[in-house]
Amino acid sequence: MQVFNPQYYSVEPHRRAREIKVNGIKQSLRDEDGNVVYNLYDKRLVDNVWNIPSLAGSSGERMDFDTQKPEALLKRIILASSNEGDIVADFFCGSGTTQAVAEKLGRRWIGCDLSKFAIQVTRKRLLDIHYSRDLLNEDKKEYGKPARPFEVWNIGNYETVYWQEKQDEYLAFTLKLYQAQPLTGFRYLHGRKGDRAVHVGPLNAPVTMEEIEKVVIECRANNFNKADVLGWEWSYEVNELAKELAKKNGVDLRLIQIPSVNEIKSALVGFDLKLLRIPDQMVEKELSQYIKFPEVAYLEIETKTKGIEVTLKITDFQLPPTAELAEIANKVKDSRELIDYWAIDWDYKGDTFHNQWQSFRVKKNPKVDYEAKHKYTVASSEEPGKCEKQIMVKVVDVFGNDTNKIIKVKM
Ligand SMILES: C[S@@+](CC[C@H](N)C(=O)[O-])C[C@H]1O[C@@H](n2cnc3c(N)ncnc32)[C@H](O)[C@@H]1O
Incomplete structure (x- = not known):
């Protein structure tokens, strides 16, 4: 089904006298007291020429992605060509502008990119969407909601x-x-x-x-x-x-x-x-x-169990020596600073990874938390010490590589 919703853009409100023809001559319409009747115009139909400012450094949208497009541009495209609940796809998603805008406009979305860096930027942008600008209500400072659950697949x-x-x-x-x-x-x-x-x-x-x-x-x-x-x-x-x-x-x-x-x-x-x-x-x-053949990363996690509460702590994370690592090595004091993002599925069933907890670096705070806690709800019928859970931890390093680890805990 094709969708086309005409779009309007705001202009400075201005008044124009409403006109009627009397004996073929245009005249201002007047009410019974003789006052001119006005129409108030504050929006115009969008035509073929779109005047959308390019992304300013101060916009708060910047993801440090060279070819990033302004959200205002994608907002116009998405509002014009889809309705709420529709699926919007962008197979060259880059920094994820389409996905972020689709999410904020209540559309479902699919994104794809061959670059690991693009996927990582997009994932973080969506996880951080709460603090980004609301697109429907200009008076609201920020969107204020988390993104709906989504999955990242590597094909x-x-x-x-x-x-x-x-x-x-x-x-x-x-x-x-x-x-x-x-x-x-x-x-x-x-x-x-x-x-x-x-x-x-x-x-x-x-x-x-x-x-x-x-x-x-x-x-x-x-x-x-x-x-x-x-x-x-x-x-x-x-x-x-x-x-x-x-x-x-x-x-x-x-x-x-x-x-x-x-x-x-x-x-x-x-x-x-x-x-x-x-x-x-x-x-x-x-x-x-x-072509580089890097060694697989090393991830060490300490697990502590107290009753039905489990604490995981990343105690070590080592990347193999590569040229790209050598470039930044002198800036890294603790090798865990090479973690860009990590996420936990507290009850991993061996199929889909459910992102139930995550911590990731953002511009304002370029460091992840190394510790995560979780309290399980355990059925009263379960015998103490007999309840076993499988936890999956997913770490993505600053170069965009994933390292996964499964941990089994007994409570
Ligand atoms: C111009 S950028 C997209 C920028 C995006 N609109 C934004 O706002 O950030 C194009 C993207 O297409 C990706 N790309 C190029 N060829 C591709 C291919 N064959 N399959 C998937 N992605 C591809 C690039 O990695 C790049 O991230």
């Missing part, structure tokens, strides 16, 4: 579906991207890079503890004492447990994040990714510069 890896049937080529391609040499005769060790064995994790499935255990066993049996496990996604327990397990077996293990398909795409412009081929000269010159 990046679906792009690798076309590699699914080409397992050998996928392995060769990933090893080449990582600049490792292929190895044959092993089950889980796919390559080597210097003195490190390399295992490439599966497409569209997280690397699990069982998989890492098999890599570690094969390393031990073949005298490799260093190994890199490359993955697109990670099972939640993998981070610390995997390193511990490897250490016990005398293997120095690194968990390495395979860069997103978008990053690979932008480094391989002009090549058809589906073909899984990279010319050799490209590997040396271009890829090593643009």
